Amino acid sequence: MKSSIFDKLILFLQNLEQQKISHTIMHNRDESIMVAVAVPGERWEIEFLNNGSIEIEKFISNGDIQGEEAIDELFTRYLEQEELSAESHQNSELAF
Numbered sequence: 001m002k003s004s005i006f007d008k009l010i011l012f013l014q015n016l017e018q019q020k021i022s023h024t025i026m027h028n029r030d031e032s033i034m035v036a037v038a039v040p041g042e043r044w045e046i047e048f049l050n051n052g053s054i055e056i057e058k059f060i061s062n063g064d065i066q067g068e069e070a071i072d073e074l075f076t077r078y079l080e081q082e083e084l085s086a087e088s089h090q091n092s093e094l095a096f
Contacts, residue, residue, distance in 0.1 A: 009033060009048045 037044040041061040
């Protein structure tokens with residue numbers, strides 16, 4: 001008998017809880033449920049898709065710890081992306 005993606009999700013969550021691994025359940029895409037897992041130096045995003053597949057993306061730290069000044073970098077980088085996106089959208093509207 002083939003197990004459903006829901007069965008796999010439930011088993012995965014039970015394993016996380018049994019091992020006391022920190023996790024959060026999220027819904028970011030219409031066709032999936034994401035489980036974000038946090039372990040020291042790593043963050044995993046495991047998505048259980050309604051087509052029965054599982055996608056995993058891992059974010060692994062290089063161990064570099066920065067100070068408070070890194071907060072400015074976050075907002076500067078985000079602002080730059082927003083400005084580029086708005087400019088690109090504006091240019092595409094002018095092309096029509």
